[in-house]
Every structure is written in structure tokens, then in C-alpha cells.
Amino acid sequence: MNTRSLRRFGALAFIIAFATAAHAAPVIIANKGLEKEKLDVATVKAVFLGKKVAWDVGGRVILAVIKTGPVADEFLKANVEMSSSGFNNLWRRLAMTGGGTAPKSFESEEDLRKFVAATPGAVGFVDSANVDASVVVLTPGA
Amino acid sequence: MNIDFRLTSACRRGTAFVVALGLIAGVARASISIENTNIQIGGFFSQGYLYSSDNNIPTADKGGTWDFREMAFNVSDTFGAHLRVGAQAFAQSFGEIGQDKVILDWAIADYNFNSWFGIRAGRVKYPKGLYGEALDLDVVRPFILLPESVYSPILRDFTASFDGAMIYGSVNVLKSSFDYKVFGGTIPVNPEKGVTDFYNDGGGLFAAPTGATSLKMDSVKGAQLVWNTPVNGLKLVGSYSFFTNLDAFGPFAGYPPVVLSTNIPKFSWITYSGEYSVGDWVFAAEWQRTGGDLLLAVPAIGYSGGEFIGWDGWYVSVSRRLGDKFQVGAYYGNNQVRTGYNSSNPADYQHDSAVSLRYDLNDHVLFKIEAHYIDGTYETFDTPRIPNPTPKKDTTLFAVKTTLSF
Numbered sequence: 001m002n003t004r005s006l007r008r009f010g011a012l013a014f015i016i017a018f019a020t021a022a023h024a025a026p027v028i029i030a031n032k033g034l035e036k037e038k039l040d041v042a043t044v045k046a047v048f049l050g051k052k053v054a055w056d057v058g059g060r061v062i063l064a065v066i067k068t069g070p071v072a073d074e075f076l077k078a079n080v081e082m083s084s085s086g087f088n089n090l091w092r093r094l095a096m097t098g099g100g101t102a103p104k105s106f107e108s109e110e111d112l113r114k115f116v117a118a119t120p121g122a123v124g125f126v127d128s129a130n131v132d133a134s135v136v137v138l139t140p141g142a
Numbered sequence: 143m144n145i146d147f148r149l150t151s152a153c154r155r156g157t158a159f160v161v162a163l164g165l166i167a168g169v170a171r172a173s174i175s176i177e178n179t180n181i182q183i184g185g186f187f188s189q190g191y192l193y194s195s196d197n198n199i200p201t202a203d204k205g206g207t208w209d210f211r212e213m214a215f216n217v218s219d220t221f222g223a224h225l226r227v228g229a230q231a232f233a234q235s236f237g238e239i240g241q242d243k244v245i246l247d248w249a250i251a252d253y254n255f256n257s258w259f260g261i262r263a264g265r266v267k268y269p270k271g272l273y274g275e276a277l278d279l280d281v282v283r284p285f286i287l288l289p290e291s292v293y294s295p296i297l298r299d300f301t302a303s304f305d306g307a308m309i310y311g312s313v314n315v316l317k318s319s320f321d322y323k324v325f326g327g328t329i330p331v332n333p334e335k336g337v338t339d340f341y342n343d344g345g346g347l348f349a350a351p352t353g354a355t356s357l358k359m360d361s362v363k364g365a366q367l368v369w370n371t372p373v374n375g376l377k378l379v380g381s382y383s384f385f386t387n388l389d390a391f392g393p394f395a396g397y398p399p400v401v402l403s404t405n406i407p408k409f410s411w412i413t414y415s416g417e418y419s420v421g422d423w424v425f426a427a428e429w430q431r432t433g434g435d436l437l438l439a440v441p442a443i444g445y446s447g448g449e450f451i452g453w454d455g456w457y458v459s460v461s462r463r464l465g466d467k468f469q470v471g472a473y474y475g476n477n478q479v480r481t482g483y484n485s486s487n488p489a490d491y492q493h494d495s496a497v498s499l500r501y502d503l504n505d506h507v508l509f510k511i512e513a514h515y516i517d518g519t520y521e522t523f524d525t526p527r528i529p530n531p532t533p534k535k536d537t538t539l540f541a542v543k544t545t546l547s548f
Contacts, residue, residue, distance in 0.1 A: 042314050042319075046257045046312065046314075051257045051312045051321075052256070052257040053223070053224065053226075053254045054223035054224050054254065054256070055223070058223065059223055060180075060220055060222065060223040060224075062180075067505075081374045081375070082419075083419075083421075085463065086419055089281070089282040092279065092281050092282055092547070093275075093276045093279055093282050095182065095184055095216075095218075096184060096186070096214070096216065096230070096276070096278075096279055097248065097267045097275045097276055097279075098216075098218075098228055098229075098230065098248040098249075098250045098252070098262070098266065098267055099267075099275070100226075101180065101182060101218060101220060101226060102182060102184070104175060121223075
């Protein structure tokens with residue numbers, strides 16, 4: 001491998017590393033009205049599985065999810081212990097059998113964040129790089 | 143609620159055209175939410191084709207039938223933090239069963255006090271095994287036909303839902319959780335339903351061509367417990383339910399001018415299930431035992447008698463996703479009569495081996511193809527709607543199906 005090839009390889013490695021860094025980690029965002037809501041790991045799971053439908057501070061849980069992609073995959077695996085397809089199947093099943101109200105589904109994280117900011121009781125997840133002051137970040141306790 | 147609404151041939155072609163248009167233009171949408179409300183609407187339409195080489199199984203399909211479709215439309219809304227209401231209309235054509243009549247599949251008011259206690263009342267889906275509440279949902283599985291040994295498609299219109307109430311909830315225990323459901327009510331039943339073919343099978347009880355002319359039942363009660371184990375993706379399920387006083391009346395086969403009345407004081411269903419999802423794989427197995435005494439009476443001639451009826455069924459299945467578009471699956475099911483079982487008599491057992499391939503065109507349109515080899519003739523009916531006067535020991539069954547969901 002000559003010097004020019006090494007430089008190209010180095011540049012490529014930098015781009016890949018930068019792109020990876022640009023995708024940070026998914027975080028839970030919520031409407032500002034839920035700022036005082038206390039979450040633990042089990043509660044997060046219960047919320048996204050449709051078992052907990054009302055917040056302790058009041059109001060109905062309104063779920064917002066990203067349709068597909070690495071953020072959804074990572075969040076669901078870490079917090080719900082399900083794949084994206086498994087999660088989608090669960091909610092299709094609940095919605096079609098009278099078991100629950102399906103989450104609002106979004107193509108883009110920006111649209112999801114705007115929905116959460118504007119909707120009392122709304123909760124969702126986005127990449128941490130896409131959080132702004134219009135929403136609050138909920139961090140589950142132990 | 144039964145509304146007589148039958149699709150004409152032209153209507154069927156029109157529906158197929160709409161689906162085709164959806165496939166080509168990609169017009170299908172996700173479940174629809176009404177802007178600035180919590181109202182959601184959804185539904186599905188599926189059309190399939192069944193071809194059986196020899197016996198009419200699981201319905202009248204020898205030589206092929208297009209009478210294999212389901213459609214549903216639902217709407218739901220929420221009120222306040224805890225109350226949800228919704229309903230779904232459903233129609234199916236499964237050979238001669240269903241006839242595209244629109245029925246109320248479920249209609250519920252659900253009040254969820256908290257995650258461990260809620261009440262659901264109205265017409266409620268019947269929890270039984272892994273898939274009892276989702277019998278019609280092609281989108282959640284690779285298979286066209288669920289294993290008949292546990293989910294008889296003939297009984298779909300009978301065991302899909304009940305009128306009554308259910309309490310439910312979920313309780314966390316250490317690193318696992320238990321979901322429970324306890325329910326009670328009754329199931330509207332009439333001679334048009336598939337369960338009637340169990341009574342009319344072979345023509346030994348009720349005289350053809352009418353068969354049983356009236357059916358009724360007192361109640362259904364049951365419970366289900368799901369253990370979401372600490373092992374990620376593994377859940378174990380136990381389901382128990384029973385009917386009381388399931389009665390049927392009709393002309394007695396031995397002497398049609400008089401009425402035969404039958405009574406099943408208690409018919410029970412117990413099902414143990416396990417499902418393990420790991421990566422792209424899903425493994426499942428279920429075992430089911432049913433049974434009850436069938437009492438017979440022909441008051442006009444002073445006859446009374448009875449026998450025990452029931453079956454043991456089980457299956458194992460495996461499926462795997464292949465990328466975003468494909469999923470393959472296979473299962474082997476075994477069903478056998480409980481009393482007097484004789485392994486050399488094909489009428490006493492049914493072994494069903496199936497392989498399936500599913501292709502998702504997009505989030506809303508899918509195609510499936512499936513092949514079965516069925517050995518044995520247990521639950522191969524011989525009725526006016528599903529004739530098998532001389533069933534063969536084995537049969538090959540092919541199915542294709544497409545589903546549009548939104």
C-alpha cells in the first residue's frame with residue numbers, strides 16, 4: 001500500500017468514524033408537561049408495550065415512534081427488548097384486536113419531535129443529536 | 143349483529159382491482175389517525191386461493207377455490223386518560239362458511255386503572271394460546287393457515303370473540319412479568335357458524351340436508367396467564383376456558399320426523415404454549431387438550447345416550463426473517479381423537495406438515511404461499527358444506543394469499 005493509498009484509507013476511516021459519531025444514542029423525549037414524571041426501566045417498557053396508558057402526573061400516554069432505522073432498532077432493543085418488526089407486529093396485533101391504541105408513526109425524527117412538543121402526554125424517542133429545548137428528555141432511573 | 147351483505151362477483155372483481163391498484167400505485171397508508179384527535183381507523187383485506195388435491199380440507203377446496211378472503215375495518219377513540227372504546231366489523235368467506243356476511247368482530251369499552259388492572263367489556267376477543275386473539279392477522283405471522291391442531295379454522299367464527307367482560311393486567315416480578323386475563327360471557331351461536339359442521343359431520347346425529355337447525359350456549363369462562371420470562375424473547379402461556387350447556391337441536395338422523403337434542407354440559411379447552419424470538423428467528427410450540435360429554439336425547443322415542451368427545455392437538459413451528467422482505471416458516475402439527483385412539487386408523491389422527499414463504503411488498507401489502515401435506519382424516523369433515531363422502535388417507539394442500547392492511 002503506497003502513501004497515497006494510505007491517505008485515502010485514513011480519510012475514509014475518518015469519514016466513517018465521523019458518521020458513526022454523528023449517530024449518538026437514542027433518548028426518550030416527552031412533552032414538557034411530563035417534566036416531573038418519574039420513569040424507571042420497567043415503566044419505560046410498560047409504556048412502550050401499551051401496558052401503562054396513563055401518566056402518574058396525569059393525562060393519557062400518547063406514543064410516538066420512528067417507523068424504521070437504526071435509532072428505532074437500538075431504542076427498542078435496549079428498552080423494550082424487541083426487534084422493530086416484533087414491536088410493529090405487537091402493535092398491529094393490539095390495534096386490530098381491541099387491545100390498544102397504536103403509536104403515532106413518523107418518518108423523520110424532526111416531525112416526531114414537533115409532535116411530542118405540541119401534544120400533551122406525548123412520549124417518543126429520537127437520536128440525542130436531535131433533541132432541542134421544545135421537549136424534555138426523560139432518563140429512566142434504576 | 144349480523145348484516146346480510148354479500149359481495150357479488152362483480153364486487154369481488156372490483157375489490158381485487160382496488161387491491162391491485164394499491165399494489166401498483168403504492169397508495170396504501172399506515173393506520174390512520176384523525177388530525178388533532180385520538181381517533182384511529184384501521185383494517186385489512188385479504189384474498190387467497192386454496193387448492194386441495196383430494197379431500198376437502200380444511201374447507202370445500204378440492205380442485206381449488208377463491209372463496210378464501212377476510213376483511214375488517216376498525217375505529218377506536220380515547221376519552222380521558224383511562225377510557226378507550228372501539229369496534230371492528232369483519233367478514234370472511236372460507237369455502238361455504240362466512241359467505242362475506244359482515245359481523246361485529248369486537249366492540250369494547252376498556253378502562254385501564256393502571257398497568258396491573260383494567261376492565262374490558264363488550265364483544266371481546268377470546269384469549270386462547272399464542273394466537274387466539276389474532277386468528278385473522280396475516281400481518282403478524284408467516285403462515286397462511288395457523289396449525290389446525292390448535293386453531294381450527296372451521297371454529298374461527300365461533301371462538302374469535304365473546305360477549306361479556308374481562309379483567310386484565312400485568313405484574314412485574316423480579317426481572318420478568320406476568321400478564322393475566324380473566325373473562326366470562328357468552329358466545330352468540332347459530333347454525334351458519336362453522337361449529338355446526340362438528341355436529342353435522344358424517345350425518346350420524348342430525349339428518350341431512352338441514353343438519354342442526356338451532357344452537358345455543360349458556361356461558362364461556364376462562365383465564366390466561368403469560369409469563370414473560372427473564373430470558374429475552376421467551377414467553378410461556380397457559381390458557382384455560384370452558385363452555386357450559388352448549389346445545390344443538392335438529393332432525394334426528396335415525397328418524398328425521400323427530401327432534402334430536404344434544405347437550406354438552408361442559409366443554410373445556412386447556413392450552414400450554416411457548417414462543418421464543420431470537421434475532422430473526424421465532425420458535426413456537428403449543429399443546430391443547432379439549433373435551434366434554436355429549437349427551438343425546440330424542441324425547442319422542444324415549445331415547446337418551448351420550449359419549450365423550452375431545453381431541454389432543456399440538457404443533458411445533460419455526461420461522462425466520464430473511465432481510466426486510468422475506469420470511470420463511472414451517473410447522474408440524476398433530477391432532478388426534480382422545481378416546482379410542484387407534485394409530486392405524488387414519489380417521490383417528492391428522493398429521494399436518496407445512497412450509498410457507500412470505501413476501502412484504504411494503505409495510506401494507508404482503509404475499510404468502512404455503513404447501514401442506516396432511517396425513518390422516520381426523521377433522522376432515524363430511525357435511526353438506528364440506529363434503530368428503532370417501533376421504534382419502536392423505537391430501538396435499540396449497541394456499542396463496544395477499545393481504546392489504548392499513
